[in-house]
Amino acid sequence: MFKNPGTKWPIIIAVSIVGIIVACVATIKVALNNPVQMSDYGMQNYHTYDMNANDIINAKIAFDQKYAIAFLTPQIDEKETVIEYKVTDKSGNGVNDAEVEVVLTRPDNTDFNINLTQPSVEEGKYTFKAVELPKVGRWDILAKIRIGDDQRYFNLKADTRNPSTFEF
Numbered sequence: 001m002f003k004n005p006g007t008k009w010p011i012i013i014a015v016s017i018v019g020i021i022v023a024c025v026a027t028i029k030v031a032l033n034n035p036v037q038m039s040d041y042g043m044q045n046y047h048t049y050d051m052n053a054n055d056i057i058n059a060k061i062a063f064d065q066k067y068a069i070a071f072l073t074p075q076i077d078e079k080e081t082v083i084e085y086k087v088t089d090k091s092g093n094g095v096n097d098a099e100v101e102v103v104l105t106r107p108d109n110t111d112f113n114i115n116l117t118q119p120s121v122e123e124g125k126y127t128f129k130a131v132e133l134p135k136v137g138r139w140d141i142l143a144k145i146r147i148g149d150d151q152r153y154f155n156l157k158a159d160t161r162n163p164s165t166f167e168f
Contacts, residue, residue: 043103043144043153056153063152066090069145072125076141076158078133083116085126085154087145094124099146102128107140107157136160 049056072084083102087095102116112134119126133139143154157167 043101043142059150060152063145063147063150066150067095067145067147067152069143069152069154071141071154071156076133076139077160078136080130081133082130083128083141085119085143085145087124087126087147095147096121096124097147098126099144100126101144103142104131104133105140105142106135107138133160 066089068088068090070086072086073082085100087098089095100119104114104116106112114131116128116131119128138157138159141156141158145152145154
């Protein structure tokens with residue numbers, strides 16, 4: 001086909017350039033159809049979390065020296081999940097004046113976030129109203145507990161398909 005070896009190189013270069021342009025267009029199309037979901041780990045955007053990472057770690061250490069948190073919900077499933085936490089001081093007494101905020105979120109998509117506020121409180125046990133999860137599968141349970149000037153993030157990973165699996 002190519003009797004002159006000097007004529008094949010311009011064609012190979014032109015085909016390579018067209019191939020690179022097609023790959024770039026395909027990459028942009030895939031990126032536009034699948035937008036990046038911003039992480040909300042720590043109940044704030046990742047820029048703020050990264051910027052304040054040392055403060056968050058020090059606040060967790062200070063909180064843990066005074067208080068203990070226990071996640072009491074035995075399992076989560078898509079129907080009527082009740083989220084419960086127990087907050088106690090180091091002597092085991094229930095703390096009833098904590099501010100507890102909880103967000104149930106999918107790790108891959110924030111469109112299904114469920115914010116839980118205003119729990120019922122009894123002897124340090126914070127119980128949120130039952131919720132129905134819109135999708136089966138992995139869920140992150142993000143909590144922010146504040147007592148006075150002390151605060152701590154308490155994040156768990158759970159799966160409705162395997163109810164006994166929790167990752168702290």
